[in-house]
Amino acid sequence: AQSVTQLGSHVSVSEGALVLLRCNYSSSVPPYLFWYVQYPNQGLQLLLKYTSAATLVKGINGFEAEFKKSETSFHLTKPSAHMSDAAEYFCAVSAQAGTALIFGKGTTLSVSS
């Protein structure tokens, strides 16, 4: 069975600081991994996804994530936070082909000026 753990339900950074949101997965098969962002009162928007093509994945809005099999991690980073990055972020793993995403509990990112 697959599962996802997001460490830290709430992360606060200053504008311009590094953003690091942690995600660890458990999967009995090679996983496909996703990061989604949710702004208030909106649906989820895909930031990036790992599909085994490259371990360092670049996404939208300057975010990137690195797949580390040895650490079963897929942490999300951004070199310099912007106020507009304040949102909730979800890591997800895709289970067997043709099934739904399994989401972590989410991490709320706050950005202060």
Next chain:
Amino acid sequence: GAGVSQSPSNKVTEKGKDVELRCDPISGHTALYWYRQSLGQGLEFLIYFQGNSAPDKSGLPSDRFSAERTGGSVSTLTIQRTQQEDSAVYLCASSFGQGNADTQYFGPGTRLTVL
């Protein structure tokens, strides 16, 4: 182009009433998913449709929940005899295919409040 749309955006109902939530997926997408987002449980999978195959209902929490997809497009999630614990945001997503690398595109959700 048009994204996934859901209606209504908000629904307030009384305990015991039935509700129907609608999802219009992106045109051409063969896969459609329903999820539920609540404070206590996070994002939970409910049901999945792929083409003409039998839906995967493994996430439905009780037999009060059902869903159908007509003509391979629009889907309706029905909750019968609503309970207060059904209060949540119900999200619909669609994807082009059924591969587990396919991106799921989410709608804005329907916020259900059961009084």
